Amino acid sequence: MPVLTTKEIMEILPHRAPFLLIDTIEELESGVRAVAKKNVTFNEPFFTGHFPENPVMPGVLIIEALAQTGAAAILSQPEWKGKTAYFAGIHQAKFKQKVLPGDTLMLETEIIKIKGPIGVGKATAYVDGKVVCTAELTFAIG
DSSP, X not given: OOSBXXXXXXXXXXXXXXXXXXXXXXXXXXXXXXXXXXXOOXXXXXXXXXXXXXXXXXXXXXXXXXXXXXXXXXXXXXXXXXXXXXXXXXXXXXXXXXXXXXXXXXXXXXXXXEETTEEEEEEEEEETTEEEEEEEEEEEXX
């Protein structure tokens, strides 16, 4: 059972379809880490152009899904309720495998540093237990 449903995620994050890129939160340690799930379907709007004959989830959207996972971990804390976590940096992003329609993308972001409204998360995305993407994400809460 998920810890948070899509509806509950939307109470924390300002994102909405088609840009809410996580379906459920499977694990949540408020302010520390979150694990989310994204069921990648052929009906995703980005597949019509990326690429019509060879659909692949864009890497930037995998990074965004990881960022939303980290934002849920941070913004689930009472002191940040109603705020937005903005990108302040993406470092050491690596893509190791394609994400395709039918894949279940598991997203894990651990908050490794926070000072005031600025923080850093260590993010990893998996499909079938295999790493598809890693990155260090810097955010600013505003």
